[in-house]
Amino acid sequence: MNTDISAERPAPPAGGDVLLRVENLVKYFPVQSAQLFSRQKDVVHAVDGVSLEVRRGQTLGLVGETGCGKSTLARCIMRLYDVTSGRITFDGNDITKLSARQMRPYRREIQMIFQDPYGSLNPRRRVGSIIGDPFAIHRTASGQERKRLVQEAMELVGLNPEHYNRFPAEFSGGQRQRIGVARALAFRPKLVVCDEPVSALDVSIQAQIINLLADLQSELGLTYIFIAHDLSVVRHVSTSVAVMYLGQITELAPVDQLWDHPRHPYTDALLSAVPVPDPDKSAQRERIILVGDVPSPISPPSGCRFHPRCPKAAPVCVDDRPVLEPHLGDDSEHLAACHFPVEDGEDISKARPTIAAEHRVTETGVVSGS
Amino acid sequence: MALLEVSDLHVSFKTSDGIVQAVRGVSFQVEAGQTLGIVGESGSGKSVSTQTIMGLTRGARISGQALFEGKDLLTMGRQEMQKVRGAKVGMIFQDPLSSLHPYYRVGWQIVEMIRQHDKETSKAQAKARAVELLTLVGIPQPDRRVNDFPHQFSGGMRQRAMIAMAMALNPKMLIADEPTTALDVTVQAQVLRVIRNLQERFGTAVVLITHDLGVIADVADQVVVMYAGGVMEQADLRTIFFANHHPYTEGLLQSLPAYGGERKRLQPIPGQPPSLISLPPGCPFSPRCRYVMDRCRTEQPPLAPVGGDVTHLSACWLPHDVAARDELRRRITGQTLPAPAGS
Numbered sequence: 001m002n003t004d005i006s007a008e009r010p011a012p013p014a015g016g017d018v019l020l021r022v023e024n025l026v027k028y029f030p031v032q033s034a035q036l037f038s039r040q041k042d043v044v045h046a047v048d049g050v051s052l053e054v055r056r057g058q059t060l061g062l063v064g065e066t067g068c069g070k071s072t073l074a075r076c077i078m079r080l081y082d083v084t085s086g087r088i089t090f091d092g093n094d095i096t097k098l099s100a101r102q103m104r105p106y107r108r109e110i111q112m113i114f115q116d117p118y119g120s121l122n123p124r125r126r127v128g129s130i131i132g133d134p135f136a137i138h139r140t141a142s143g144q145e146r147k148r149l150v151q152e153a154m155e156l157v158g159l160n161p162e163h164y165n166r167f168p169a170e171f172s173g174g175q176r177q178r179i180g181v182a183r184a185l186a187f188r189p190k191l192v193v194c195d196e197p198v199s200a201l202d203v204s205i206q207a208q209i210i211n212l213l214a215d216l217q218s219e220l221g222l223t224y225i226f227i228a229h230d231l232s233v234v235r236h237v238s239t240s241v242a243v244m245y246l247g248q249i250t251e252l253a254p255v256d257q258l259w260d261h262p263r264h265p266y267t268d269a270l271l272s273a274v275p276v277p278d279p280d281k282s283a284q285r286e287r288i289i290l291v292g293d294v295p296s297p298i299s300p301p302s303g304c305r306f307h308p309r310c311p312k313a314a315p316v317c318v319d320d321r322p323v324l325e326p327h328l329g330d331d332s333e334h335l336a337a338c339h340f341p342v343e344d345g346e347d348i349s350k351a352r353p354t355i356a357a358e359h360r361v362t363e364t365g366v367v368s369g370s
Numbered sequence: 371m372a373l374l375e376v377s378d379l380h381v382s383f384k385t386s387d388g389i390v391q392a393v394r395g396v397s398f399q400v401e402a403g404q405t406l407g408i409v410g411e412s413g414s415g416k417s418v419s420t421q422t423i424m425g426l427t428r429g430a431r432i433s434g435q436a437l438f439e440g441k442d443l444l445t446m447g448r449q450e451m452q453k454v455r456g457a458k459v460g461m462i463f464q465d466p467l468s469s470l471h472p473y474y475r476v477g478w479q480i481v482e483m484i485r486q487h488d489k490e491t492s493k494a495q496a497k498a499r500a501v502e503l504l505t506l507v508g509i510p511q512p513d514r515r516v517n518d519f520p521h522q523f524s525g526g527m528r529q530r531a532m533i534a535m536a537m538a539l540n541p542k543m544l545i546a547d548e549p550t551t552a553l554d555v556t557v558q559a560q561v562l563r564v565i566r567n568l569q570e571r572f573g574t575a576v577v578l579i580t581h582d583l584g585v586i587a588d589v590a591d592q593v594v595v596m597y598a599g600g601v602m603e604q605a606d607l608r609t610i611f612f613a614n615h616h617p618y619t620e621g622l623l624q625s626l627p628a629y630g631g632e633r634k635r636l637q638p639i640p641g642q643p644p645s646l647i648s649l650p651p652g653c654p655f656s657p658r659c660r661y662v663m664d665r666c667r668t669e670q671p672p673l674a675p676v677g678g679d680v681t682h683l684s685a686c687w688l689p690h691d692v693a694a695r696d697e698l699r700r701r702i703t704g705q706t707l708p709a710p711a712g713s
Contacts, residue, residue, distance in 0.1 A: 065554035066525075172642045202411035202581065204658075207625035207638030214635070229554065232584075236627035236636070259630070273559035275584025276629045279607050282587045289563060290556045292510070293524040361510065 016056035019223050020077065020191060025050045025086035027069075027076050031298065045297050046072040048247035050086075051324070054191070059217070059224040061238030061255065063231060063270070065294055069247040070227050074193045077225065078112055079103055091190065108138060111184035115196035117176035121168040127154075127179055128164035134186045153182040157212060174205035178212065185216065193225045198233060210237060231274045235259060240333070243267050246297055246305040249324060253334040263327050263336035265348050266306045272349075288349040292361030301359075304339065308361050312340045313353040371440070372399035373543060373575050374423075379434035379444075381415070381422045388647040392418040392430075394599040397673070400543065405569065405576040407590030407607075409583060409622075413643055415599040416579045420545050424461060425451045439542070457487045460536030460574075464548040466528035470520040476531050477501070477516030484538050503534035507564050526557035530564060537568055543575040544568075550585065562589055583626060587611065595619050598644055598654035601673055605682040615676045615684035615695070618655045653687070661688060661702045 028043040047069045054060045062070045075081045077088060079095060088096045095106055114120040121130055132150045135141040141149055151161035157178040168176055177197065184192055194213065198206040210233065216222060228234050234241060234255075241258050243251045243266065251264040262268040269288040276282045290309045295301055301308050307317040316339050326332055327341035342348055353360055381393040393415040400406045410416045421427050423436045423443055436443040438454065446454070455461070463469050471479060480500040484491055491499075497516070504512035507530040520528055529549060536544055546565065550558035566589055569576055578589060586593055586607070593610040595603045595618065603616040614620055621639040628634065641658040644650055650657055656666040665687050676682040676690045689695045 065556065174642060202643075203583070203622060204411065204625045204639035205642060207627075207636040208640075210627070211636055211638060231555070232627045232629050235629075236633055269556060273555040274629070275555075275558070275562075275582060275588045277583035277587050277611070277623065277626050278629065279587045279611050281629070282584075287559060287563075289559050291560075293526055293557065294554075 016058060018053045019056040019091055020054040020225075021087075021089040022053075022073075022077065023051050023087040023089070025073065025076060025088065026084045027072055027081060028084045042298050045247045045300050047076060048300070050244075050247075050249055052242055052249065052252060054223055054225060055239075056190075056223055057217075057221055058239040059226050059237050061234035061241040062225060062227045062244065063229065063234050063241060064244035065229065065270075067246075067294055067297060068244040069297070070244050071195055072247075073244070074112070074195055074225060074227055078110060078193055079106075104138070108134070108187045109190045111187065111189040111192050113177075113180050113184045113192060113194045113197045115199050117173050117180055117200060118168075120180055121176060123168055126165050126167060127159075127171070130168070130179065131183045131186060133183065138187070149186065150182075153186045156185065156216070157182045172205075173201055174208055177201060177209050181209075181212065181216070185220070185222075188220060189222070191223045191225070193227075195227045196229070197226075199228065199230065206233070213237065231271065243270065246294060246300050248305060249335075249337065250306065251336040251338075252324065253330075253336075257330070257334045261330070261334070261344055263330065263334070263341040264306075264338045265310050265312050265340075265342055265351075267336075268342050268348055286347055286349055304337070307353075307355065308359060311348050311351040311353060312342075313355045313360070314340065315355055318355055318359050373402045373439065374400040374577075375435075375437040376419070376423060377435045377437075379419060379422065379436065380432065381418055381427060382431045383429065384431070385647075390646045391649065392599055392646060393422065394649075395434075396596070396599075396601055398594050398601065398604060400575050400577055401592075402542065402575050403569070403573045404591045405578060405589055407586040407593045408577065408579045408596060409581065409586050409593060410596035411581055411643060413598070413646060414596040415646075416596050417547050419596075420547060420577060420579060424455055424459065424545065453487070456483060456536075456541075457539045458542050460539070460541040460544045462529070462532045462536050462544070462546045462549050464551050466525065466532045466552075467520065469532055470528060472520055475517050475519055476523065477504075477518075480504075480516075480531075480535050480538055483535055487539055499538065500534070503538055504531065506537070506568070507531070507534045508560070509534075526553055526560060529553060529557075529561050533561070533564060533568070537572070537574070540572060541574060543577065545577045545579075547579045548581070549578070551580070551582070558585075565589065583622065595622070598649060599646060600654060601683075601685065602655065603682075603684045603686075604673070605676075609682050613682075613692075615682070615688070615690070615692075616655075616686050617659045617661050617688070621658075621660075653685070661699050663687060663702065 025047055026049055027047040029046055031042050031044055050073055064070050076083050083096060087094060090106060128150050131153055132146050135146045135149060151164060154161045159178050198209050201209060226237050238255045240254045242249050245266050251267045262271055269290050272288045292309050303319050304317045304322050307313040322337040322339050324335045324337040326334055327336055328343060377397045379393055379396045383390045383392060396419050408416045422432055432444060477497060477500045481496040484496040484499060501512045501516050504516055509515050509527055509530055523531060550561050553561060580586060590607050592606055594601055597618050602618045603614060610619060624637040625639055627636060639658050644654055652668045653666045653671055656662045671685045671687045673683045673685045674690055676684050677692050689698060
């Protein structure tokens, strides 16, 4: 591993070809209707018309709050869920409708790293056998050969290859996450979906894993989809970022453009809500505090799904769903789905919605009072 | 005199693997009306310390002193303790769903809490107070929501309800143990604002326990940095962030991704926290410290003032004179490079 702490992160290869393309992806989950004897089936609109591209060698960050559909989207891309409609193209091949058997060769090329380093490793199996699973499943190596490959993978992620015969319980949280990374990378996949890979780890350990993922990316030319709710982590690792809200992408942009010129009021609020570990900046910052909570994805709001909480909402936001497109002279890489995009330097915390009260959520007491 | 004065608190648990020394000689003060932030990673003893003070650690071996308004909470009888808990010190925890009883209406739980401590209050009065409290913490339509069950509340609203309950009896101090860790950032911002506004309005002292330095920077006045059951450094907010002394504090701040500006490679603290069953002799941070000296491995450094400032304490053998410390740090890191990350 690179021990030179002052080394800059290598710039990601610019403009690589598109490795993954998602077009108009929809995933609904049927749920039991709340009303007894009702014939009508309710559905959770988990992912509702998402389109995006991931270029080879780059990292797409996926952010949004609980229930926004980011993990469902990742699992659809992994084909762990069958999609309701839409298309997923991986490396030029349409994988949307492939059967489990047809999917198998692609499974080597798309791997996943999970959030929970405790839940994602079988406590009764030795580490060597856990990391060796991919080789066993795909019957590509066995015996001494498999052991050699597994130890190579362990070395790659900074684990001691001599610990091959240990159980997961003998490792700390950070080391377990390394085991998860080793397992995902055993086959040198092209695309790695990282679903909250550092959320369960302490800060000092989190930095170790983030550096490891960055090193592996430049070493092996990996492409990442990086899901996290910690926005400063996403900013650090991503080339571009997609912001999701209630199953839809509200904004999609190269990372610096998103941070410097957020166009969607939700992005703006989200970024301003991140607590900054710097007392001076924290005191200076204008906070946009949203009212209320994310509505239910069973019956999402009409038009723009953010309108009940949006400080800039106007009647058109209730009626029309905005399209994801460039605004205010942004280039074609920076897309936002908003009727009233935020201008540079605009302070939306002072804006007041102009929609009827029944479309808004309200609050009381000390919260609204300041 | 400080509102709460904890001195030399030790807490250990007997387990089948050995004795876990969860808290080892922790001292700190909370002044009336102030916010003390306690920051540390998992297993640093930050939650155990406050839970012990409130008499919530069963089966633990406890020693030390925790004076609240001059009375020692650690030697208090059960009945006396119950009068303090809730009435004088409110508490909120990370997971509001498991802190609220699923079977009872939210309003009823607040009413019960008020009447438990003050039998004089009628049910109707208590209920009116519950509505008032829910209004205060920003629950929409409080007169209706007071009759809801906890499952009808969202995560953010449940945490608000917990805060309402904790504030019901106008406590002098509020202990918030990772109050926003389970919440999304936009909801976290709402809840932190509620806590801050209530504090300004009622002058409540707040002890906020968190692993998130961003939250600390946002709300704390004084900060205690804990590691492996002990206090590593203690100072006011700005000193902790801009003029810290302890290498652990420095390491924690450096391992965070920058919020703005250039994206540099992160500088993690190598290695991992020690086991609380078999702690290394000397400074518990010494195996991970980039400035480690021979003395650190054998002798535990005491918490001592930095540069003569009695409000800034650091438990480190590096010179407490800042210029001499910087000189020595340069010499140490010039000779030995920090160990590679994570091995």
